[in-house]
Amino acid sequence: MPGSKSKRKIVVIGAGIVGASIAFNLSRRPDVDLTLIDGSRPGSGATGHSFAWINSFSKEPDHYHDLNRRSLNMWDRFARRIDAQAAVTWGGELRWVSEQSDADDLRYRVEVLQRRGYGSRMISEEELKELEPGLNVGKFAGAEFSENDGHIDGPAIVDASMRQVKASGATVLTDTDISGLTKSRGSISGVTAGGKEIPCDVVVLAAGLGVTGLAEMAGVAIPQQKSPGVVGKTTPLPPIFKSVAVLHTPPLNAERGPIHMRQMADGTLMIGEGSQESVSSDDSQEHADDMLARAVERVPAIRGAGITPVPVGYRPMPMDGLPILGFTGAVPNMYVAVMHSGVTLAALVGEFAAIEIADGVPVGIFEHYRLSRFES
Ligand SMILES: Cc1cc2nc3c(=O)[nH]c(=O)nc-3n(C[C@H](O)[C@H](O)[C@H](O)COP(=O)(O)OP(=O)(O)OC[C@H]3O[C@@H](n4cnc5c(N)ncnc54)[C@H](O)[C@@H]3O)c2cc1C
Incomplete structure (x- = not known):
């Protein structure tokens, strides 16, 4: 009964x-x-x-790419069901590289993703600057835009x-x-x-x-x-990006590697280095200041912000x-x-x-x- x-x-x-x-x-x-x-x-x-980029950019093999991809496509509905639409930000992920060998790798990655029907494509320097006019691009070898990616407030x-x-x-x-x-x-x-x-x-x-x-x-x-990771959070800033949700920049030189960033609803920027899987336990103020300095070189509008290291997180x-x-x-x-x-x-x-x-x-x-x- x-x-x-x-x-x-x-x-x-x-x-x-x-x-x-x-x-x-x-x-x-x-x-x-x-x-x-x-x-x-x-x-x-x-x-x-977490840096909290929702994506399926570097997920391998095929079935794991599909799993992440399906979840990415379910985020809007999940947020609606829990009444948290404001905690999801869309706008895509943008990255560029300065060296030809990195551009070749990026083009290969994008092709792999495109074969799976993922919304990534190579873009020109002009389109990069149109998408985000505030970037200090420097030496340009190639760029990619994954239009359907976003980030969330975990x-x-x-x-x-x-x-x-x-x-x-x-x-x-x-x-x-x-x-x-x-x-x-x-x-x-x-x-x-x-x-x-x-x-x-x-x-x-x-x-x-x-x-x-x-x-x-x-x-x-x-x-x-064991997989420790570190991000830093800036003081609140006015809107930094014209449209993209997540930005990956190239290294400045051999010592000053790539960084990634996203802006939260409260105006703070979350900044990390390397990739989302990079292992680091350095949650010192000095290290956070260095990540911020690298971010400022690529996105000058950030100049003047302060940064607080988020204590090391364990994935x-x-x-x-x-x-x-x-x-x-x-x-x-x-x-x-x-x-x-x-x-x-x-x-x-x-x-x-x-x-x-x-x-x-x-x-x-x-x-x-x-x-x-x-x-x-
Ligand atoms: C620096 C960094 C960057 C990342 N970037 C990304 C990214 O860009 N995109 C992405 O998709 N993922 C990213 N991740 C990974 C992602 O954050 C994690 O996979 C995800 O948060 C895991 O969620 P969870 O609920 O499984 O674990 P957790 O968030 O760790 O939650 C586990 C919970 O269990 C509780 N708990 C633990 N042990 C016990 C116990 N014995 N008894 C009772 N309760 C317990 C804890 O208090 C905690 O609340 C990143 C992670 C880090 C650290």
């Missing part, structure tokens, strides 16, 4: 952008009794340290998801330590949080870097590599760089969702993981990302 079936007790651990998105999608379901737990403040993990997306989760009547526990997972006949029957045991039918580990330690409590190994990063998604073989009611590019992927992962978790139906596109690939 409708309404008579008891609800499935699902505990989601981790309220970064991935856990918040999964929890939001589960909270829409009347057949789920949801508890969301975070050991700290929601959004304060990698999500709060903490704002988490906040909006949390509001919806709370409004659904779900239990939300923040700043609450997990001290144990109780196993009964090979499955997890309870999560000990804040000293109390919460019974569960399914536990979802979406705690980013913390997934490895949590899974260990159940005797499951989740291999992750959740499975050993082979690809997401781990799905129930584990060893503990059949323990679901894992850990990945880099979680900002790009959160729109899709939240929706598709909720199907696997609540309905037990495996989603085909996730088959590439099962934990079992590490077992051979």
Whole structure:
């Protein structure tokens, strides 16, 4: 009889952008009794340290490109569902290079993307300057524009998801330590949080870097590599870009490498160096000042801004760089969702993981990302 079936007790651990998105999608379901737990403040993990470019520019192989691409296309709808449209900024990603060998690499990359139907194209110096007249281009060898990329405000997306989760009547526990997972006949029957045991039918580990330690409590190994990254945030500025959302500049010289930047709704610029995967632990003021100085050389309108280093952030990063998604073989009611590019992927992962978790139906596109690939 409708309404008579008891609800499935699902505990989601981790309220970064991935856990918040999964929890939001589960909270829409009347057949789920949801508890969301975070050991700290929601959004304060990698999500709060992220550059947050939503894209599928350098994602390999094909299936991982497709996964990111599909998620990129789902962002507007996800933002609408959680009433956070203002936290998504479109306008495309623009980059140029100064050396011919870099231009050849860029042209090759763009061709690979175009073969997949991705909205990237090589553009002329004139078009580059038309798109962003405020750039100090210097030596020009080639440029690329990916018109459909954007960026998001990760903490704002988490906040909006949390509001919806709370409004659904779900239990939300923040700043609450997990001290144990109780196993009964090979499955997890309870999560000990804040000293109390919460019974569960399914536990979802979406705690980013913390997934490895949590899974260990159940005797499951989740291999992750250490991947620290650093960005800086400027003081608020008037609008810096005419239209693009994300800018990648070429290096100034061998010592002063490439940087990337985006402007947030509050006028602050987020600045990082290298690529979105660059490993760095230098969150000193001196290093942030140097990134700002490089940005000023390429975008003179930034001159006069101050910069604060964001403390080093640790990317959740499975050993082979690809997401781990799905129930584990060893503990059949323990679901894992850990990945880099979680900002790009959160729109899709939240929706598709909720199907696997609540309905037990495996989603085909996730088959590439099962934990079992590490077992051979
Ligand atoms: C410098 C940098 C730049 C990046 N740039 C991009 C980019 O441009 N585009 C992109 O798509 N991605 C980017 N990323 C990656 C992206 O930010 C992450 O993949 C994403 O934020 C991961 O989200 P998450 O929810 O899985 O993890 P997190 O945001 O880390 O959230 C995990 C949550 O779990 C909680 N938690 C952890 N352990 C426990 C525990 N034991 N018990 C209870 N709770 C726990 C934490 O408090 C936290 O709130 C970047 C990351 C960094 C650091």
